[in-house]
Amino acid sequence: MKAVGKFLISGLLAFLILNFLTLFYFNSAVRDETPNKNETLATNWKYEPNQLSVRATEGYGVVHINNDGYVNEFDYTPNMPISILMMGSSQVEAVQVNANESMSYLLNDMVGEENTVYNIGISAHYLLESVKNLKSAIEKYNPKDYVVIETNGVNFTEKELTEALNSKTSDTTTETENQGFYSKIKNNEIIREIFRKMPFLRLAIYQIKEFQEYGNGNTENNVSIEFNEDLTNQILEKIKNETSTTNVQPIIFYHPYTTIDKDGNLILSDDEDSVQKFADLCEKNGIYFLDMSERFKEEYEKNYILPYGFSNTSVGKGHLNKYGHEMVAEELYKLIKSQGGEQ
Amino acid sequence: MSFASIDFIIFFAVVIIGTLIIQKFFSKRVKECFLLIASYFFYGYWDWRFCFLLLFVTVISYWTAKKQDKKIMYITGIVIPLVVLGFFKYFNFFLDSVSGIIGHNLGVLNIILPVGISFYTFQALSYVIDAHRGKVEVENDFIKLALYLSFFPQLVAGPIVKANEFLPQLKEERKVTSENFKTGIQLMAFGLMKKIVLADHLALFVDGVFSAPSAYHWATIILAVLSYSIQIYFDFSGYSDIAIGCAKCLGYDFNKNFNLPYISQNVTEFWRRWHISLSTWLKEYLYIPLGGNRKGKVRQYINLLTTMLLGGLWHGASWTFVFWGGLNGVALCVDKVLTREKKEKSTFGKVVGILTTFIFISFTWIFFRADNFAVAWEVIKGIFTLQPGIQQPFIWSFVAIGLLIIGTICAIVKSHKNGDKYVEGYYPTVNLSTIKGLTIFFVVIGLILGLAFTGEQPFVYFQF
Known part of the structure; x- marks a missing residue:
């Protein structure tokens, strides 16, 4: 009995110490499992409001989750004058970099007006997920000038495109990091409270899930998909139609992934032919298309700067780093300026 | 498995x-x-x-x-x-x-x-x-x-x-037994920490640089070479610690396989401290049967070189491993020539000896790590031509170097306290019968879980 007592006390003490240490390493934001039912969501899910997120597993980012459950340095108030609405995945969400290094923060700074760029980027919300949510996002935030949508690819399957056209939310997009676990326990308030207060538990689950993913061989999906011109055109028409009701200009920015070959050349993940077709369709539908490929190449060739990767992860892989965010923000700003600034 | x-x-x-x-x-x-x-x-x-x-x-x-x-x-x-x-x-x-x-x-x-x-x-x-x-x-x-x-x-x-x-x-x-298990499980945790927290993270960076050395800045290449020295040490000694710990849990004892190799003041000492079970095997079953030092100086040098060339080949079927063994063999011969007169070194002399040995050993690891001579040459050329390129101040490298230095200082202090002239490494075990010891152990386990690299990174020595 005495040994069991020692074991339990030590376990508890160690757990408390680990939670304290984890506060500075991985105090990730907790997902909101019980959103207000009267509220229209602009994304499939969002975070619980008013949190600080600290993550050092990839890069090091300390960011603020605002009262609206998104990564923004300022709080949301209904009818606030939003000029540019940023939509996209974890690349736009930007929890791997500090708050003042994210593309939305930098773009806000460049535009020069206070709190005009609003970020509703959330993990796993790739282009088609953003398309599904576009209407509700515009209705809720009513951006004055632009809605910026991120994509890291232009080739999609027929099923994905059809689902997006029918605005059918995909189940797989919500299963990121420890969120799958949260989905299972979301109705138990006590357990949720424990997880809110215990960052080490969130870290442990995150790590175990990562172990399992590699153990199952679930790495990258390398299936090559043909460019579906017809359905992609319908998607872009949908974007244009949904934005034209409020006279807001859509911008799609595309950022290819990068690798370095054995001779030290930067290789972009894009399929140039498909990207060109996508760009042409965007132009046809009156959507601004920003391709980051050239800028990424130029930065590497001139300054050896890579848009992805951090000093604690693989070189050039993973999420956009602070340079990548800066490049995107600058190119978006250039595009906006060249089109006559804010409309 | x-x-x-x-x-x-x-x-x-x-x-x-x-x-x-x-x-x-x-x-x-x-x-x-x-x-x-x-x-x-x-x-x-x-x-x-x-x-x-x-x-x-x-x-x-x-x-x-x-x-x-x-x-x-x-x-x-x-x-x-x-x-x-x-x-x-x-x-x-x-x-x-x-x-x-x-x-x-x-x-x-x-x-x-x-x-x-x-x-x-x-x-x-x-x-x-x-x-x-x-x-x-x-x-x-x-x-x-x-x-x-x-x-x-x-x-x-x-x-x-x-x-x-x-x-x-x-x-x-x-x-x-309870005692064996308490010791063994700590050695296993110690080895796991070295392997999946430190070595595997270092591998991310090292693999990147060695896959395209011409893309990187010379200072980054140097950091990658030093990181590989630390990676292979933590990887292999970590594996050995887990093996020794496993055996201990079951009641069996294995001898130490590493003994602070990077505090060696010359290459001869390095091979007494690095992969000890292989060094002693090669000595007993190859070097001594070849004649060892019993047949004159020239023959001794030939024997040393032969042993190290074959030792290199044992590591892998590639000429880079043979060359790596040859470099170490030549260094052992040079050591034998230089240390005929044994004099007690000053502290400064010892530090210089440790640094030069570490730099030399790190240089030889380039051939051990590189897939072929062309890659090794790219790495060396990148350093000596002060090549421009990607700069990556990889944080895990600094963490690992820092921990290695701290661990080494602890071992030196302990040896001095015990009055030992020869610095011995030791396992930082705690008494798992006390709340303090158990708490420390659980924190270490938690840190291993929380900081572990979760990707696939096999032990370096599995390929041998």
């Missing part, structure tokens, strides 16, 4: 519980059979066909050692395991090298390298040779010999346990 996997945790828990039950209710013989089955299961988890090869080498060693009075049997006991090793590990290398010489492609055979073959072959040889020399009794019990050669903690990446170190332990009453 890798030590750094959930599968192994389950396997090891079953082995420990099974052994506890068996030692309580059954005979020692049942325990030996259980451990033997567990070891073959562990090995067969990679590829069940490898088990037959291991069994074949075991049968040959058992049979030839029993008939050691016949010289032909003794030779057979040495030659057959070497032929097996040569075929699986070096046949394609041989074909490739001959193709290069004659300028005609002879092609390659589709041969899978059985994991750990270099290690158990050397153990089998040590048994046959020691039995012949009378250093170890001929083992009449096949189960015991089979368990010695296949014992899962050391089977796939060492340490190379000599027959006279392990077979006598099998004859003693060794048990899973």
Whole structure:
């Protein structure tokens, strides 16, 4: 009995110490499992409001989750004058970099007006997920000038495109990091409270899930998909139609992934032919298309700067780093300026 | 089954519980059979066909050692395991090298390298040779010999346990006890920390730089080379710690395989502290039989060089490994010339010795890590031409270097306190019977879980 007592006390003490240490390493934001039912969501899910997120597993980012459950340095108030609405995945969400290094923060700074760029980027919300949510996002935030949508690819399957056209939310997009676990326990308030207060538990689950993913061989999906011109055109028409009701200009920015070959050349993940077709369709539908490929190449060739990767992860892989965010923000700003600034 | 996997945790828990039950209710013989089955299961988890090869080498060693009075049997006991090793590990290398010489492609055979073959072959040889020399009794019990050669903690990446170190332990009453388990589990945790937290993170950076050295800034390349020195140390010594810890939990003792190699003041000392089980094996079964230092200086240098060239080849079927061994062999010869007069060094002299040895050893690791000479050359050229490129101040490199320095200082202080002239590494174990000790242990386990690299990164020495 005495040994069991020692074991339990030590376990508890160690757990408390680990939670304290984890506060500075991985105090990730907790997902909101019980959103207000009267509220229209602009994304499939969002975070619980008013949190600080600290993550050092990839890069090091300390960011603020605002009262609206998104990564923004300022709080949301209904009818606030939003000029540019940023939509996209974890690349736009930007929890791997500090708050003042994210593309939305930098773009806000460049535009020069206070709190005009609003970020509703959330993990796993790739282009088609953003398309599904576009209407509700515009209705809720009513951006004055632009809605910026991120994509890291232009080739999609027929099923994905059809689902997006029918605005059918995909189940797989919500299963990121420890969120799958949260989905299972979301109705138990006590357990949720424990997880809110215990960052080490969130870290442990995150790590175990990562172990399992590699153990199952679930790495990258390398299936090559043909460019579906017809359905992609319908998607872009949908974007244009949904934005034209409020006279807001859509911008799609595309950022290819990068690798370095054995001779030290930067290789972009894009399929140039498909990207060109996508760009042409965007132009046809009156959507601004920003391709980051050239800028990424130029930065590497001139300054050896890579848009992805951090000093604690693989070189050039993973999420956009602070340079990548800066490049995107600058190119978006250039595009906006060249089109006559804010409309 | 890798030590750094959930599968192994389950396997090891079953082995420990099974052994506890068996030692309580059954005979020692049942325990030996259980451990033997567990070891073959562990090995067969990679590829069940490898088990037959291991069994074949075991049968040959058992049979030839029993008939050691016949010289032909003794030779057979040495030659057959070497032929097996040569075929699986070096046949394609041989074909490739001959193709290069004659300028005609002879092609390659589709041969899978059985994991750990270099290690158990050397153990089998040590048994046959020691039995012949009378250093170890001929083992009449096949189960015991089979368990010695296949014992899962050391089977796939060492340490190379000599027959006279392990077979006598099998004859003693060794048990899973609370004390053994408390020590062993801490050694395993220590090794896991080195491997999956430090070495695996370093591998991310090192692999990136060595895959495209021409893309990186010279300072980043230097950091990658230094990081590889630390990575391979943490990787391999981490594996050894886990192996030693596993064996300890089951009641068996393995000798230390690493002893603070990077505080060596010269290359000779480095090889006394690095992969000790291999160094002593090469010394006892190769260097000394070649004549050692008994046949004059020139012959000693030739013997040293031969030993290190073959030691290099043992690591892998590639000329880069041979070159790496050759560099170390030359350095050992230079050491022998320079240290004929043994004088006590000043503190400054010791620090210079440690730094120059570390830099030299790190330089030789370039050839060990590079896939071929072209890559090694790119790395060296990048450093010496002050190449521009990607700058990556990899944080895990600084963390690992910092921890290595702190650990080394602790060992030096401890040795000084004990009045030892020769600095010895030690395991920072705690008393798991106290709340303080248990708390520290649980925090370490939590840190391992929280900081572990979660991608796939096999132990470096599995390929050997």
